[in-house]
Amino acid sequence: MSLDQKAKELQRQGKPVISFGVGEPDFDTPQWIKDAAIEAMRQGKTKYTPVAGIPELREAIVRRFLREQGVEYPSAGVVVTTGAKQALYELFQVLLNPGDEVIVPSPYWVTYPDQIILAGGVPVIVPVGIERGFAFGLEHLKAAMTPRTRAVVLNSPQNPSGTVLSQDEVRAIGEFAAANDIVVVSDEVYGKLIYDGLSHRSPAAASRAARDVTVVIDAVSKSYAMTGWRIGYLITSDLKLSQAVQNLQSQLTSNANTIAQWAATAALDGADDDIVAMRDAFEARRNLMVEGLRRLPGFETDLPHGAFYCFPRVRELLDHPPRGLSWRDADELAAYLLEEANVAVVPGSGFGMPDYLRFSYATSEERIREALGRVEAALKA
Numbered sequence: 218m219s220l221d222q223k224a225k226e227l228q229r230q231g232k233p234v235i236s237f238g239v240g241e242p243d244f245d246t247p248q249w250i251k252d253a254a255i256e257a258m259r260q261g262k263t264k265y266t267p268v269a270g271i272p273e274l275r276e277a278i279v280r281r282f283l284r285e286q287g288v289e290y291p292s293a294g295v296v297v298t299t300g301a302k303q304a305l306y307e308l309f310q311v312l313l314n315p316g317d318e319v320i321v322p323s324p325y326w327v328t329y330p331d332q333i334i335l336a337g338g339v340p341v342i343v344p345v346g347i348e349r350g351f352a353f354g355l356e357h358l359k360a361a362m363t364p365r366t367r368a369v370v371l372n373s374p375q376n377p378s379g380t381v382l383s384q385d386e387v388r389a390i391g392e393f394a395a396a397n398d399i400v401v402v403s404d405e406v407y408g409k410l411i412y413d414g415l416s417h418r419s420p421a422a423a424s425r426a427a428r429d430v431t432v433v434i435d436a437v438s439k440s441y442a443m444t445g446w447r448i449g450y451l452i453t454s455d456l457k458l459s460q461a462v463q464n465l466q467s468q469l470t471s472n473a474n475t476i477a478q479w480a481a482t483a484a485l486d487g488a489d490d491d492i493v494a495m496r497d498a499f500e501a502r503r504n505l506m507v508e509g510l511r512r513l514p515g516f517e518t519d520l521p522h523g524a525f526y527c528f529p530r531v532r533e534l535l536d537h538p539p540r541g542l543s544w545r546d547a548d549e550l551a552a553y554l555l556e557e558a559n560v561a562v563v564p565g566s567g568f569g570m571p572d573y574l575r576f577s578y579a580t581s582e583e584r585i586r587e588a589l590g591r592v593e594a595a596l597k598a
């Protein structure tokens with residue numbers, strides 16, 4: 218977010234900055250979803266709702282999950298929050314006692330370790346780099362487990378690598394976690410943005426016992442191009458846990474925005490045509506981005522199957538820079554690209570992997586082509 222602000226600042230100064238830094242779709246929210254919000258306002262649905270959200274939305278969430286994953290949760294286990302971020306925050310707050318460990322595969326979305334620390338927990342970072350295809354697996358979980366392990370975070374498709382974990386691996390982790398009483402915090406916010414004919418599998422689908430140790434975190438933010446509406450949610454079968462989350466939320470924000478809850482209900486109950494169209498556009502952009510990145514000297518680029526990010530390793534470039542150029546680390550390289558090429562990318566250090574850069578392709582094909590051309594030129598300087 219701070220990088221995005223810097224890029225916008227340069228744009229305001231008149232620099233032709235193209236940002237690969239953004240973490241949100243560039244598409245507008247589909248009109249029929251906006252219409253549902255307008256209709257809600259017309260009907261006077263502008264008051265407080267129950268802390269956990271309107272029953273219509275909680276039931277729509279349960280229906281969606283059942284339809285997509287074949288797993289049924291009780292609607293009393295759903296808590297609607299102000300974005301997935303609040304769901305994660307509240308979950309860690311109620312779940313963790315001081316010193317409890319949470320296994321976090323790296324690269325990770327920047328927020329997990331800090332939220333775990335804020336809750337008095339200890340993030341146990343497990344690096345899984347490009348040489349392993351960023352694929353966290355059961356062997357990693359077993360190796361990192363201690364008697365203090367309370368939870369493991371799974372995020373597939375992953376931010377920042379775009380990695381989609383294999384269905385077999387997800388199932389194995391779900392079953393192992395159930396057998397060892399480890400909570401699986403499954404962040405599925407990119408679950409609808411998957412390419413190459415693959416599909417998203419939640420660990421909750423592994424077995425009944427896996428469902429019961431899995432807390433699903435999701436949101437309409439990324440899949441419906443609704444980041445600004447701030448509607449996320451958690452789903453659990455543990456009603457004591459969902460009640461504890463509600464108790465905490467009732468003293469923080471009460472319910473999530475009422476009007477946005479009605480819009481999210483329409484989104485989840487609606488047809489998938491717009492989501493599919495956005496996904497197809499992202500897939501075409503992914504292809505363009507990977508092709509361009511693979512042409513760059515010293516870049517090692519995996520083919521990501523989900524989300525809207527590429528996460529190339531640039532160690533080779535840092536070790537063997539073009540003549541006349543040198544950078545201490547990927548942070549410096551990112552700063553150079555912003556200044557020289559007016560292209561904003563996010564250094565991997567924020568995601569726990571300092572030798573990498575994150576390129577978001579949530580921008581038009583034209584801009585992707587233009588910006589990649591500029592990066593290529595800047596690296597030949």
Ligand SMILES: Cc1ncc(COP(=O)(O)O)c(C=O)c1O
Nearest residue numbers: 240300301302326376436438449
């Ligand atoms: C992996 C992951 N989880 C959660 C979120 C937060 O989503 P929301 O905007 O719904 O709070 C993000 C946003 O970037 C994300 O990348």
